[in-house]
Each structure stands twice: as structure tokens, then as C-alpha cells.
Amino acid sequence: MDFKCFAENCSNKLKFYCSCKENLIFSCLAHIGQHADEDDESKHVLKAIYKTTDHDRKQYLIGKCEKISEILIKTQSLINQNIISMIESLTALKDATEKYYQNQRNEIQNIIEDLSQNNREVVVPGYKASDYCLEEIAYYNDNLSLKTNNLDKKLKADLTRFQELYKVSKFFSINWLDYKSNANLDQNLYFFRKGTKTFVEFDITTNSLSQFEANIQENQGGLPAVCQIPEGKIFYYGGIDPNLNFGYIIDLRTHIFEPIPQLRALSYTHATYYNEEVYIFTGHPGTVKCDKFNLAERTWLSLSNFPEGSVYSVSVLPCIDYFILSCSSGKKLYTYNFISNNYQLLTSSVENSTCNLLFRDGDKYYYLSKESYFTSHEGNLKIWTKSAKNLSQSILSITSKPVTRNRNVYFVSGKHHTVFKFDLDTESLSKVLTY
Ligand SMILES: [Zn+2]
Ligand SMILES: [Zn+2]
Incomplete structure (x- = not known):
């Protein structure tokens, strides 16, 4: 819960909420009077933020939170592994790409130097200065984006496996009936x-x-x-x-x-x-x-x-x-x-x-x-x-x-x-x- 008292710069403990506005207003004990005096006073509906929890409900909620915590740890570890392996693959890709482009630039530089210093050009078929083809670069680049896409796909596939777990958490199976509410299991x-x-x-x-x-x-x-x-x-x-x-x-x-x-x-x-x-x-x-x-x-x-x-x-x-x-x-x-x-x-x-x-x-x-x-x-x-x-x-x-x-x-x-x-x-x- 990351709510704050509506009063500016107030960091007191929260005590009440009010449903007079579309987004709930939160207040500490010290500022509640100030809020109650604001706007149309008849609109305020002040309620306590906390209620005391009985033993059964406490056990139920702790059990549920522990289960969720377990799922969070598993998800975080999976994302971590994926990101680490992505970093390794991307670093390797970066090194290879640097090398590839450096080689290409060297090759062009050599051609320029040969032309300007030695007044000569290679005439071997496939190696002529006039044969140098930028389309090959496009082929390299396509391959590069394919490789990064595959990394993204793997992450998505791994995360999809976890969606089933999130549903399990939604339908957490301690069948606790709340006798302070309607005592049914219906969610929707x-x-x-x-x-x-x-x-x-x-x-x-x-x-x-x-x-x-x-x-x-x-x-x-x-x-x-x-x-x-x-x-x-x-x-x-x-x-x-x-x-x-x-x-x-x-x-x-x-x-x-x-x-x-x-x-x-x-x-x-x-x-x-x-x-x-x-x-x-x-x-x-x-x-x-x-x-x-x-x-x-x-x-x-x-x-x-x-x-x-x-x-x-x-x-x-x-x-x-x-x-x-x-x-x-x-x-x-x-x-x-x-x-x-x-x-x-x-x-x-x-x-x-x-x-x-x-x-x-x-x-x-x-x-x-x-x-x-x-x-x-x-x-x-x-x-x-x-x-x-x-x-x-x-x-x-x-x-x-x-x-x-x-x-x-x-x-x-x-x-x-x-x-x-x-x-x-x-x-x-x-x-x-x-x-
Ligand atoms: Zn306050
Ligand atoms: Zn209010």
C-alpha cells in the first residue's frame, strides 16, 4: 500500500479514507478535520483504513501471501536468468558486430589507399573496387535483428508458462468463507x-x-x-x-x-x-x-x-x-x-x-x-x-x-x-x- 495523507508533505501514519471524490482521499489523524471542512461537507464519507483481523482470516491471508511470495520469487528468478542470458548473447553480438563493421571499413580504407597512393585497383573478379556491395550489409543486419527477436521470443515463452501460476494464485484453494461479508467463494x-x-x-x-x-x-x-x-x-x-x-x-x-x-x-x-x-x-x-x-x-x-x-x-x-x-x-x-x-x-x-x-x-x-x-x-x-x-x-x-x-x-x-x-x-x- 503506497498511499499518502492528502495534506502536502505530511508523512504521518494514515488513519482514514474518504470516498467523496472519485479517487479515494487518504488522511492521517491530524488532518482529518481539515478534509472534513473542505468542499461540500455532506459529501464526506470517512472510514477507518484498518480493521482488526480475526484468527481464521489472519491465517488465511498469511497463507495466501506466502503462496504469492513464492510465485514472485520464482518469476523474478526466471526473469533474471533470461536477462543474464540476454546480456551474454547481446554482448557476444555486439563484439561480433564491431568486428564485422571494422573489417568492412578496413576493406574500403584499403581500396581508397591503393587508389590514392598507388594509383591502382584490384582486377580479380568478385574483388574489384567497383564490386563492393552494400546489400551484403543489409543481409548482415537482417540476421542481427533475427537474433535479437529470438531472445525476446524466449523471454515471452518463459513468462507465458508463469501465467498459469498467476491463475492458481487467484483461485487460491483455501476455501475461506468471510462471515463478516457474504460468506461465499464468488469472485465475480x-x-x-x-x-x-x-x-x-x-x-x-x-x-x-x-x-x-x-x-x-x-x-x-x-x-x-x-x-x-x-x-x-x-x-x-x-x-x-x-x-x-x-x-x-x-x-x-x-x-x-x-x-x-x-x-x-x-x-x-x-x-x-x-x-x-x-x-x-x-x-x-x-x-x-x-x-x-x-x-x-x-x-x-x-x-x-x-x-x-x-x-x-x-x-x-x-x-x-x-x-x-x-x-x-x-x-x-x-x-x-x-x-x-x-x-x-x-x-x-x-x-x-x-x-x-x-x-x-x-x-x-x-x-x-x-x-x-x-x-x-x-x-x-x-x-x-x-x-x-x-x-x-x-x-x-x-x-x-x-x-x-x-x-x-x-x-x-x-x-x-x-x-x-x-x-x-x-x-x-x-x-x-x-x-
Ligand atoms: Zn496528514
Ligand atoms: Zn471527503
């Missing part, structure tokens, strides 16, 4: 263009789409059960328009689609990764059935029926001991205990709809339902309070996981081709793009 948003085999990844850091054609039989729909699982893979099942009873484990690195055993045609519900299994509660058309998929054995197992009856649009937020579940109708949120395999009522004070999503920001819990939203607090999750203000628009039907980056939570409605973000500071919803 994943979906198909509806009615096609085009699989799309929406990168929430760059806000850009990348896509590839899936090597599968059937065109895909919207609103499948989808979530990221370990090793940079995606669990993907079902979809609507068309209704599908197919599922795949998708490898984001190799683009290989591995079919998984059939469950039932389903859409309008979430897939949730937890402890080497993927949980699916209900699904459209409405049902009480709930299941989990064991990733090691590639088998399905039934869970207890959903307590609200036949529903769908079950959004899932994992907590340390249980999941919080919403559904498509009524006023209730439930908890599901994955050890005892049973449900309990959490609250009866929300308003469910088919368009809903649960997510978390530290100790604060959010439940978005159409254009309303409710919040709760880690200390008392039985109390959910409806916000006085409405969202600027309904969130549509969502089956992607919520993915938080900086202070925004991103999610996608695959039925309506819309990527949304929810700003955690202003608690406002906006469309990022339609595709």
Missing part, C-alpha cells in the same frame, strides 16, 4: 446469455464482461442455481426460458463443463457452497424439496422439506452455525441448521417477494425485496427493520450470489439481463449494465 458474476451456449463472467473490479462458448448440447436459460466452488470452478444447475434439468461443474480455467447427475428442472433459487457441499432450497416451479450436492462424491442428498410449503426464490446467507433463508411469499425468514437438518423461524416481520436477496456488511444484515429493504444486526437477528426509504427500482429476480467489492454489492438478474450494485454507504441501488 457468472451467467449464460439466455437462449445460447455463451457463458459470461462479469468482472466486478473492471465492470467488464468476458465470455466463451460452452461445449454442451442445450442452449441455456436465466435464473439457474449458481455459485462458485473451490478450485476456481462454478456450480451451475437448471434455468428458465428454457426450463432445464441439467447441471454442470464449470472449470473457469480450462472451460470444461462436467455434467452432474440430474436432480429436477429448477430455476428461481440460489445455490450455496458450504463445507464441500452445494445446497439448493426449493426452486421454480414451487416445491418443498431441498437438496444438497456432495462435491467429493458427485451425489445428491435430500434435505428436510421447506417449512413454508411450496415456494421458490430462496435466497441464502450463510452464518457460522446456520443459513438464513428467505422465500417467494409471506413475511417470514427462516434459519436452516445444517447439522440437525431442520428449520426455525427467524422473523415474521419482512415482506417476501420473488425478487429478493440477502447479504451482509460486517455486523449489518440486509434483505432486499422488490423495491423495499430491511436491515438487521448481528446482535439480534430476530429484529428486521424496514427502511423508510424505498430503493430507486425493484431488484428483479436474482439467483447470483451477492459479491462485495469495496463498498458495493454486485448481483445479476439473468432473466432480465441486468447487473445491479447496491452502495453500502448510501444504501442505494443502481444498474451497472444491461447486456
Whole structure:
């Protein structure tokens, strides 16, 4: 981190950042008042730069950093070897070139001297003064540039081998769920263009789409059960328009689609990764059935029926001991205990709809339902309070996981081709793009 306090020549330790400008403003403790007085005071949103890290996360981050450090050492050593061998080759090339040009100049000098001092010229065919040909020099030069190109090619080839390692680091395989955020492994948003085999990844850091054609039989729909699982893979099942009873484990690195055993045609519900299994509660058309998929054995197992009856649009937020579940109708949120395999009522004070999503920001819990939203607090999750203000628009039907980056939570409605973000500071919803 190479940030500095916004105050000129200040080298104090940084304490806060402010998101009032497009590029974040950083400040030390001494200058924070000065910044707060600048410009339109209502625009400042000051936040602490550091937060205390708990033991599990600390271990996770240290492990990840050590792995990255290893990769950095390997890359640096490879580049070093390449550069040293380039220097050796270039030095040899320089010496040879100096010698070659010196010889050429000597030859011409000799011809000049013979002409001016001795009034004579060589008449042996191929050695005549009038035969001296600059095109030979061009041939030498072409060869020279070929040799330097080859050095560059070798460096590029060596570095390409390392790109696979960088991907490994991105998908570093300690599957750590952050219970102060959304407790999922999802890095980005994943979906198909509806009615096609085009699989799309929406990168929430760059806000850009990348896509590839899936090597599968059937065109895909919207609103499948989808979530990221370990090793940079995606669990993907079902979809609507068309209704599908197919599922795949998708490898984001190799683009290989591995079919998984059939469950039932389903859409309008979430897939949730937890402890080497993927949980699916209900699904459209409405049902009480709930299941989990064991990733090691590639088998399905039934869970207890959903307590609200036949529903769908079950959004899932994992907590340390249980999941919080919403559904498509009524006023209730439930908890599901994955050890005892049973449900309990959490609250009866929300308003469910088919368009809903649960997510978390530290100790604060959010439940978005159409254009309303409710919040709760880690200390008392039985109390959910409806916000006085409405969202600027309904969130549509969502089956992607919520993915938080900086202070925004991103999610996608695959039925309506819309990527949304929810700003955690202003608690406002906006469309990022339609595709
Ligand atoms: Zn300062
Ligand atoms: Zn500010």
C-alpha cells in the first residue's frame, strides 16, 4: 500500500479514507478535520483504513501471501536468468558486430589507399573496387535483428508458462468463507446469455464482461442455481426460458463443463457452497424439496422439506452455525441448521417477494425485496427493520450470489439481463449494465 495523507508533505501514519471524490482521499489523524471542512461537507464519507483481523482470516491471508511470495520469487528468478542470458548473447553480438563493421571499413580504407597512393585497383573478379556491395550489409543486419527477436521470443515463452501460476494464485484453494461479508467463494458474476451456449463472467473490479462458448448440447436459460466452488470452478444447475434439468461443474480455467447427475428442472433459487457441499432450497416451479450436492462424491442428498410449503426464490446467507433463508411469499425468514437438518423461524416481520436477496456488511444484515429493504444486526437477528426509504427500482429476480467489492454489492438478474450494485454507504441501488 503506497498511499499518502492528502495534506502536502505530511508523512504521518494514515488513519482514514474518504470516498467523496472519485479517487479515494487518504488522511492521517491530524488532518482529518481539515478534509472534513473542505468542499461540500455532506459529501464526506470517512472510514477507518484498518480493521482488526480475526484468527481464521489472519491465517488465511498469511497463507495466501506466502503462496504469492513464492510465485514472485520464482518469476523474478526466471526473469533474471533470461536477462543474464540476454546480456551474454547481446554482448557476444555486439563484439561480433564491431568486428564485422571494422573489417568492412578496413576493406574500403584499403581500396581508397591503393587508389590514392598507388594509383591502382584490384582486377580479380568478385574483388574489384567497383564490386563492393552494400546489400551484403543489409543481409548482415537482417540476421542481427533475427537474433535479437529470438531472445525476446524466449523471454515471452518463459513468462507465458508463469501465467498459469498467476491463475492458481487467484483461485487460491483455501476455501475461506468471510462471515463478516457474504460468506461465499464468488469472485465475480457468472451467467449464460439466455437462449445460447455463451457463458459470461462479469468482472466486478473492471465492470467488464468476458465470455466463451460452452461445449454442451442445450442452449441455456436465466435464473439457474449458481455459485462458485473451490478450485476456481462454478456450480451451475437448471434455468428458465428454457426450463432445464441439467447441471454442470464449470472449470473457469480450462472451460470444461462436467455434467452432474440430474436432480429436477429448477430455476428461481440460489445455490450455496458450504463445507464441500452445494445446497439448493426449493426452486421454480414451487416445491418443498431441498437438496444438497456432495462435491467429493458427485451425489445428491435430500434435505428436510421447506417449512413454508411450496415456494421458490430462496435466497441464502450463510452464518457460522446456520443459513438464513428467505422465500417467494409471506413475511417470514427462516434459519436452516445444517447439522440437525431442520428449520426455525427467524422473523415474521419482512415482506417476501420473488425478487429478493440477502447479504451482509460486517455486523449489518440486509434483505432486499422488490423495491423495499430491511436491515438487521448481528446482535439480534430476530429484529428486521424496514427502511423508510424505498430503493430507486425493484431488484428483479436474482439467483447470483451477492459479491462485495469495496463498498458495493454486485448481483445479476439473468432473466432480465441486468447487473445491479447496491452502495453500502448510501444504501442505494443502481444498474451497472444491461447486456
Ligand atoms: Zn496528514
Ligand atoms: Zn471527503
